[in-house]
Amino acid sequence: MVNVVKEIQARFSRHDDFFFEEEQKDKMPFYLMGFNTLIDLAKSNLYVRQVAASSSSVNELFINLSDQLDVDTEKLIKAILEGKLVIVLGNGKRNAIVDPVSRNLRRNIDKPQSESPLQGPLDAFVEDIKTNIGLIRKRLDTERLCHSSHEVGKLASRKLSMLYIKGRAPDTLIKKINKQIKQIDTDIETVDDLNKYFGQRSSIVSHVFLTELPSEVTHLLKKNRVVLLLDNYPFALVFPNLLLDMFCIASDRNYPSLLAYALRTLRVVGAVINVLLPALYVAIVSVNPEILKIDLALFVSESRRGIPFPALLETMIMVVLVDLTLEAIVRLPKSVGPTITMVGGIILGQAMVQAKLVSPLLVIVVTAIVISGSVVSGIQNSLYIRLLRYPILILASIYGVLGVFIGFLFTIVYLASLTSNGIPYTAFRIRERGTQNES
Amino acid sequence: MKRVNKTLITAMFLLTFLSGCWDIKDIDQRNLPLVIGIAKADNNEYKVTAQIPIPKLSGQTQSGPMSRIVTSKGESFSSALGQIKTNSEDAVDYSHVRLIVIQKNLTKNQKELRQLIKFLMDSKEIPMKAMLAITNDHIEKLLSNINDKLGVDSTSLYDFFNKGAGWAPEISSAPIWEVYRSLFSYTEDITIPVVDSGKDTVLNYKGAAVLKKGKITQRISPNENQLINLFQNKSAKGKIESVGFASVMVTKSTIENKTVMKNNKPLVYSDLNLKIDILERKADITNNQIRERLEKLTQKQFYHIFKQAQKSNTDIFGFGQYFRDQIPYDDLKNWRGKYYPKLKVNFQVHVSME
Numbered sequence: 001m002v003n004v005v006k007e008i009q010a011r012f013s014r015h016d017d018f019f020f021e022e023e024q025k026d027k028m029p030f031y032l033m034g035f036n037t038l039i040d041l042a043k044s045n046l047y048v049r050q051v052a053a054s055s056s057s058v059n060e061l062f063i064n065l066s067d068q069l070d071v072d073t074e075k076l077i078k079a080i081l082e083g084k085l086v087i088v089l090g091n092g093k094r095n096a097i098v099d100p101v102s103r104n105l106r107r108n109i110d111k112p113q114s115e116s117p118l119q120g121p122l123d124a125f126v127e128d129i130k131t132n133i134g135l136i137r138k139r140l141d142t143e144r145l146c147h148s149s150h151e152v153g154k155l156a157s158r159k160l161s162m163l164y165i166k167g168r169a170p171d172t173l174i175k176k177i178n179k180q181i182k183q184i185d186t187d188i189e190t191v192d193d194l195n196k197y198f199g200q201r202s203s204i205v206s207h208v209f210l211t212e213l214p215s216e217v218t219h220l221l222k223k224n225r226v227v228l229l230l231d232n233y234p235f236a237l238v239f240p241n242l243l244l245d246m247f248c249i250a251s252d253r254n255y256p257s258l259l260a261y262a263l264r265t266l267r268v269v270g271a272v273i274n275v276l277l278p279a280l281y282v283a284i285v286s287v288n289p290e291i292l293k294i295d296l297a298l299f300v301s302e303s304r305r306g307i308p309f310p311a312l313l314e315t316m317i318m319v320v321l322v323d324l325t326l327e328a329i330v331r332l333p334k335s336v337g338p339t340i341t342m343v344g345g346i347i348l349g350q351a352m353v354q355a356k357l358v359s360p361l362l363v364i365v366v367t368a369i370v371i372s373g374s375v376v377s378g379i380q381n382s383l384y385i386r387l388l389r390y391p392i393l394i395l396a397s398i399y400g401v402l403g404v405f406i407g408f409l410f411t412i413v414y415l416a417s418l419t420s421n422g423i424p425y426t427a428f429r430i431r432e433r434g435t436q437n438e439s
Numbered sequence: 440m441k442r443v444n445k446t447l448i449t450a451m452f453l454l455t456f457l458s459g460c461w462d463i464k465d466i467d468q469r470n471l472p473l474v475i476g477i478a479k480a481d482n483n484e485y486k487v488t489a490q491i492p493i494p495k496l497s498g499q500t501q502s503g504p505m506s507r508i509v510t511s512k513g514e515s516f517s518s519a520l521g522q523i524k525t526n527s528e529d530a531v532d533y534s535h536v537r538l539i540v541i542q543k544n545l546t547k548n549q550k551e552l553r554q555l556i557k558f559l560m561d562s563k564e565i566p567m568k569a570m571l572a573i574t575n576d577h578i579e580k581l582l583s584n585i586n587d588k589l590g591v592d593s594t595s596l597y598d599f600f601n602k603g604a605g606w607a608p609e610i611s612s613a614p615i616w617e618v619y620r621s622l623f624s625y626t627e628d629i630t631i632p633v634v635d636s637g638k639d640t641v642l643n644y645k646g647a648a649v650l651k652k653g654k655i656t657q658r659i660s661p662n663e664n665q666l667i668n669l670f671q672n673k674s675a676k677g678k679i680e681s682v683g684f685a686s687v688m689v690t691k692s693t694i695e696n697k698t699v700m701k702n703n704k705p706l707v708y709s710d711l712n713l714k715i716d717i718l719e720r721k722a723d724i725t726n727n728q729i730r731e732r733l734e735k736l737t738q739k740q741f742y743h744i745f746k747q748a749q750k751s752n753t754d755i756f757g758f759g760q761y762f763r764d765q766i767p768y769d770d771l772k773n774w775r776g777k778y779y780p781k782l783k784v785n786f787q788v789h790v791s792m793e
Contacts, residue, residue, distance in 0.1 A: 289466040290534030290566075294594055297471060297535055302494035304467035311465050397463075 002092025005031055007073055023048065028058045029090035034100065038083035043101040058089065066096040112212040114379055120251030124212045129159050129231040135214040136163060140221065152184040159231035167436030168224045174434065176421050177226055177239065188230065191237060198420055204384045207420040208237035209245045219250035224430040240420035242427055246381040270375035273368060275389045278315050279396035279404045281365045286311040287400030303359045312397035314358050318366045321348060323386060469532040474596045476578035477516060477555065478542035484512045487519035490582045492593030505593040508583050516558055533564040537597040540572045540581060546655055553622060553653035560619040567616040570600045573633045573648050584636040595641045608668060608675040609661040611647045622653055625771045626759025630659060630667055649753050656751040663744045669694055669711065670756045682732045685720035689713055690793060698761040705762055707784045716793050726792055734788040741786045754779055
């Protein structure tokens, strides 16, 4: 046995799924190596034998199998880890890295799981990065769609692809992101790991907008954005994340424009209601009842009679309970989910009111919050909007209606202060365009 | 640097949480008086009565009184209001007061009435859009009247004056701020509605009292008051008039005023356009007859009030407002004494049929 083979075997001595097989061609032994968890062994073996049978010599066999011939040992090891089949000649003089028949470890292209486009294309990204890029390329058949691929990570490398349209995405932005990707020196496991390299900020708003829909991505690419794709992650990361992404969805434009604008307005109204309504309830009920009409004031007063909690506590209890329910429904297996919905509905809606723990009016308010919270696009966006209402709620309980609006103002000021790579979060779109020609 | 930041954040938190939310009271812990009555007690003290609606518990049908009447006495109006606050079980929030009824015995003293209106205007608690009314009745009787009537709401007293509810074209409305303004106005006086407790209805409208600088100079009947409302561009829509041999309903009314100043003698041409609908008539009465009769009647009514008003130097129609740009500002304060008695009004009524 030769050194190369021994070295590789030594390296993988602790890997039980490493296989090592000996074959012969013209009485010359050669060895096949790889991971049987990644390679379909039977089929790959058959393939090598077929090629061997049609080749006249060992030399020809190697040339027929692969064009990556005679590389050093380190590269061989890396190839084995990536799921390639490595062939080494008995005397160690020749070796080759072969693309084997892989085990099927992929999911098929499926419907989107976290978004539900109405009257739009129904395919969604999957874990395999090549499939994802293919889905985008299929839609944008232009040579100006550029793709630069990187491998990042320290312990395990992970593929990271950057896509943009030359002449659309600003050159400076592309340069900056390229530089930031090159700086990555830790493992990228989550989106937040990646987020750190786009500028440190302890913010509730991410630098990237996540979407599962290729149609959305192609639309945003045309709107001068840069799209990042991570291997084994079925979402595209659109850079930068802008406020309007929350309200405008590409598939809106499948409707007449008037309808599309009405839908977007509705989403804005929903987001504002979600942030302000509980705070307004507390402010009006406990601090500024004088702004109510007298009939309404009497009605509210009647509905709150006998409730033992102050308005703030009452609202806090309900809002936290509702957020808990929402979170529980996401975590639970699909078979148990409806039970929680039912129990939650009965307890929150009926029992609490009948026991006089919360006022019926608050139940209406909370219902409005839950409904309005889900109208914005993107789970992340609806999560951070849900978080925004708590500070405003506390301000409202102290300063009343004034507090509500000061809180809202500060929220807007905060959102306006966020930037990603110099592009403000509240920008409507990226005006700057890149140059089309290579210079 | 980090330490400073931490202190700063802590200070901000303390500022937020210690800055006086201790006196915030939920709406169900507040009593919301709707109507306040003010009278003069025998021993020259102020007697203040508040009508507070009782919220009904949800699911329960209403039984028992709809509102409670709380009375207290004090040397001044504010001390009496404070007395109510002290004695009440819940916090008393005057910000929802919509109507202030003044008993007649208090209106006799011009100085006191002026003081009262000034106090109501200055008070931060009582909203200045609350209406003023005068009553000949006993305040407590008027306010508790609501509890004996069937099918009325606890807000009925206020609904009577509410344009969105029970308001009728004859009723004059006098918010506190307008009354306060008229105390200082050179050119306009105001009418305050007079109400009594009714037998079948909660209130009985008795016309209006004309207030001139805090003094009541004249009483006006409901019908006459409607004319005044017309001059303030309040529509008379829905008003039913009887002209003897027919009764008509006014469906639309507009008024146009033109003013001329000749040799320091003011002259107003006033054109009232009424659109009417004939509801019933006696046999052989033509449309023209009804029209002429209505025109004549209205004109007669106008000149009747106008003459009286001129006699007492009170400008209830607010004619002085039209001359503000024609009389030098320094001379304006003499409007009531110098110009108003010489004012000639040419009042024409034009009636048209639907």
